[in-house]
Amino acid sequence: MQVNLLMAPIEFLKGVGPKRAAVLKKEFSIETYDDLLHYYPYRYVDKSKIYQIKEIQTEGAYMQFYGRVVRYEVVGQQRAKRLVALFEDKSGVIELVWFNGIRWIEQLLAEKREFIVFGRPTLFNHKWNITHPELIDPKTQSESPFPLKFYPLYNSSDKAKKSGMDSKAIAKLQLQLIPQVVDVVQETLSQEMLQKNNFLTMKQALVTIHFPENPEMLNRALLRLKFDELFFTQLRLLKLKLVTTQRVKGHLISKVGDYFNTFYHNYLPFELTNAQKRVIKEIRADMGSGRQMNRLLQGDVGSGKTITALFVMLLALDNDLQTCLMAPTEILALQHYESIRKFLKDMPLTVEFLSGSTRITKRRVLLEKLKNGEIDILIGTHALIEDEVVFNNLGLVVIDEQHRFGVEQRAKLWRKNSIPPHILVMTATPIPRTLAMTLYGDLDISVINALPKGRKPIITRHFYDRDRLRVLDFMRNQIAEGRQVFVVYPLIKESEKMDLLDLMAGYDAMALEFPLPEYAISMVHGKMKVDEKEYEMQRFVKGETCIMLSTTVIEVGIDVPNATVMLIESAERFGLSQLHQLRGRVGRGGEQSYCILMSGNKLTTESKQRLSAMVNTNDGFEIANIDLRLRGPGDIQGTRQSGMLDFKIADLVKDEKLVSYTRRLAQELLQTDPELSQPQNLPIKKFLDQMLKEYVYYGMIS
Numbered sequence: 143m144q145v146n147l148l149m150a151p152i153e154f155l156k157g158v159g160p161k162r163a164a165v166l167k168k169e170f171s172i173e174t175y176d177d178l179l180h181y182y183p184y185r186y187v188d189k190s191k192i193y194q195i196k197e198i199q200t201e202g203a204y205m206q207f208y209g210r211v212v213r214y215e216v217v218g219q220q221r222a223k224r225l226v227a228l229f230e231d232k233s234g235v236i237e238l239v240w241f242n243g244i245r246w247i248e249q250l251l252a253e254k255r256e257f258i259v260f261g262r263p264t265l266f267n268h269k270w271n272i273t274h275p276e277l278i279d280p281k282t283q284s285e286s287p288f289p290l291k292f293y294p295l296y297n298s299s300d301k302a303k304k305s306g307m308d309s310k311a312i313a314k315l316q317l318q319l320i321p322q323v324v325d326v327v328q329e330t331l332s333q334e335m336l337q338k339n340n341f342l343t344m345k346q347a348l349v350t351i352h353f354p355e356n357p358e359m360l361n362r363a364l365l366r367l368k369f370d371e372l373f374f375t376q377l378r379l380l381k382l383k384l385v386t387t388q389r390v391k392g393h394l395i396s397k398v399g400d401y402f403n404t405f406y407h408n409y410l411p412f413e414l415t416n417a418q419k420r421v422i423k424e425i426r427a428d429m430g431s432g433r434q435m436n437r438l439l440q441g442d443v444g445s446g447k448t449i450t451a452l453f454v455m456l457l458a459l460d461n462d463l464q465t466c467l468m469a470p471t472e473i474l475a476l477q478h479y480e481s482i483r484k485f486l487k488d489m490p491l492t493v494e495f496l497s498g499s500t501r502i503t504k505r506r507v508l509l510e511k512l513k514n515g516e517i518d519i520l521i522g523t524h525a526l527i528e529d530e531v532v533f534n535n536l537g538l539v540v541i542d543e544q545h546r547f548g549v550e551q552r553a554k555l556w557r558k559n560s561i562p563p564h565i566l567v568m569t570a571t572p573i574p575r576t577l578a579m580t581l582y583g584d585l586d587i588s589v590i591n592a593l594p595k596g597r598k599p600i601i602t603r604h605f606y607d608r609d610r611l612r613v614l615d616f617m618r619n620q621i622a623e624g625r626q627v628f629v630v631y632p633l634i635k636e637s638e639k640m641d642l643l644d645l646m647a648g649y650d651a652m653a654l655e656f657p658l659p660e661y662a663i664s665m666v667h668g669k670m671k672v673d674e675k676e677y678e679m680q681r682f683v684k685g686e687t688c689i690m691l692s693t694t695v696i697e698v699g700i701d702v703p704n705a706t707v708m709l710i711e712s713a714e715r716f717g718l719s720q721l722h723q724l725r726g727r728v729g730r731g732g733e734q735s736y737c738i739l740m741s742g743n744k745l746t747t748e749s750k751q752r753l754s755a756m757v758n759t760n761d762g763f764e765i766a767n768i769d770l771r772l773r774g775p776g777d778i779q780g781t782r783q784s785g786m787l788d789f790k791i792a793d794l795v796k797d798e799k800l801v802s803y804t805r806r807l808a809q810e811l812l813q814t815d816p817e818l819s820q821p822q823n824l825p826i827k828k829f830l831d832q833m834l835k836e837y838v839y840y841g842m843i844s
């Protein structure tokens with residue numbers, strides 16, 4: 143069969159052989175012709191022509207221009223010192239910037255002003271500039287290092303280069319490969335879609351991405367390939383969702399019974415927000431549909447996700463089913479356990495806790511009871527998904543997560559019952575829409591979009607270390623009014639000892655400022671035993687201490703409505719969503735609360751942006767968007783290992799519109815042709831099937 147040519151081992155390609163094949167495999171995971179074909183350049187060099195400055199339209203390509211340096215000056219101090227030159231051709235001007243070799247460039251510019259400038263335009267503050275361009279004397283225009291004038295640059299590695307596999311060699315392999323395989327490349331979209339979007343065909347796109355004729359074609363190839371990545375991701379997710387809703391029967395949870403009603407009318411200590419009520423309704427409708435629920439519950443810190451989940455759990459219990467709640471860390475799980483026990487203390491329900499550190503004897507009894515159906519609610523860590531944990535009739539699983547809970551782990555939960563349980567995933571902090579669409583695209587989404595009434599927005603301020611005296615005064619005032627204060631020190635895993643030292647030093651300093659007997663201080667850190675920690679926390683919760691010093695363990699920690707100040711030391715060392723989480727520890731009572739971000743004087747641009755985002759907004763969804771913009775999706779906590787975001791060229795931040803567009807198209811397509819059986823959609827089906835074959839989750843349920 144022709145298609146198999148793409149599956150040919152890479153060593154058969156002329157110019158490769160076994161030794162280089164081993165390098166390609168090890169360094170770039172290139173094993174087949176197909177893998178090489180999809181090993182895209184990261185950049186391009188365009189010496190095909192002299193461009194006019196006004197023609198610049200993409201970032202990323204090296205281009206050349208012909209013109210004059212009209213002005214230049216050295217600006218900035220020390221590290222920020224740079225030479226900025228204004229370069230102009232007939233069509234416009236562009237800034238050239240050098241950080242290194244300033245003296246040399248100055249000398250050159252003193253002699254000559256007319257150049258061919260070769261470099262990569264990038265957009266900075268809405269203006270195009272080129273950093274460290276090559277300045278070529280027009281008279282000595284040199285030969286390009288490659289037969290082509292518009293050529294690709296491929297990522298290589300030191301090891302690969304040693305075996306001769308540098309960018310240029312990879313480009314040569316592509317030149318070898320592409321003519322051989324281009325005819326067997328399959329189109330993945332329907333004619334209709336190609337036409338409607340004015341897309342290049344897959345064939346054209348693949349040839350062009352490696353060897354573009356011009357920047358315009360390159361843009362079209364990029365768009366086409368990005369589209370494919372995003373479109374098929376969305377299609378896969380939606381198809382998965384469709385398969386589950388069509389084929390997987392769920393427990394019918396329709397009855398609102400005594401547990402729900404009794405709790406609601408007799409024990410609920412506050413009024414639910416409208417957002418909470420709406421979400422409970424959405425979930426009830428879903429669980430009452432006869433299908434199995436897979437739902438994501440989003441809500442800002444403090445929006446009351448736990449109580450919402452508790453109501454959903456009560457619904458399951460009212461329908462004679464067991465439920466469990468799983469959290470990513472022991473402390474968080476324990477906290478849920480405590481607070482749910484407290485809520486339910488007057489209800490005839492059995493709530494138990496299980497984690498990796500549950501003793502064997504206790505565990506045995508617990509597992510036995512669970513199997514017999516004597517436990518109603520089991521709360522714990524990932525220990526809950528172990529095979530030995532067997533329920534009598536598990537109806538609902540609530541997952542409170544910080545880290546992405548893998549599809550495989552979810553699949554494991556499914557198998558815990560003959561009828562798979564309903565699944566409700568709660569995010570610890572909000573995530574941006576495009577990310578949610580992709581990471582959780584196979585789930586339905588409910589959003590709690592309001593905070594409980596009476597909460598005053600937290601006031602956030604950023605102070606430098608030199609302002610410490612003012613901050614200490616402020617703390618004293620708050621404490622004098624009967625309030626309590628959190629002080630959090632950063633925790634960096636690589637140097638737990640150092641962190642502890644930081645914390646201890648902080649403790650000593652605080653103890654001097656806030657001496658006994660007037661003030662009492664609690665301290666909690668990761669090296670303490672669970673019961674010690676518990677004891678210290680309890681002292682603070684009861685109000686016996688007025689300051690709680692801790693490393694970030696507090697992040698997932700305790701609920702103390704009387705605490706009104708969250709002071710974060712070395713705030714520049716925290717991630718944005720972590721800062722927001724920490725801030726959410728205060729502002730839980732009726733009093734005005736404050737978040738104080740302490741930082742050193744020297745801040746990077748990014749940490750400045752992070753801190754000012756915190757000062758400027760309390761909205762977790764907005765924070766999440768800024769975080770995504772600043773760090774990119776790969777670095778957002780927990781998403782890294784998910785594999786869902788392994789795009790070759792698409793970018794969830796920059797291509798946000800394309801994400802939404804592909805989502806919509808995928809939805810429309812599945813609405814009109816859920817099985818993708820119409821003849822024009824065959825190419826799509828073929829490609830999708832190929833993708834899905836590799837997907838465990840699908841294999842399990844289809």
Ligand code: ADP
Nearest residue numbers: 412413414415443444445446447448449594701
């Ligand atoms: P998160 O969504 O961050 O998990 P929690 O579920 O921990 O938030 O709720 C934060 C605090 O708000 C808890 O003390 C909880 O009991 C309380 N709470 C939840 N819902 C309401 C409400 N409708 N009115 C008042 N307080 C509420």
Ligand code: MG
Nearest residue numbers: 447448542570
């Ligand atoms: Mg929570």
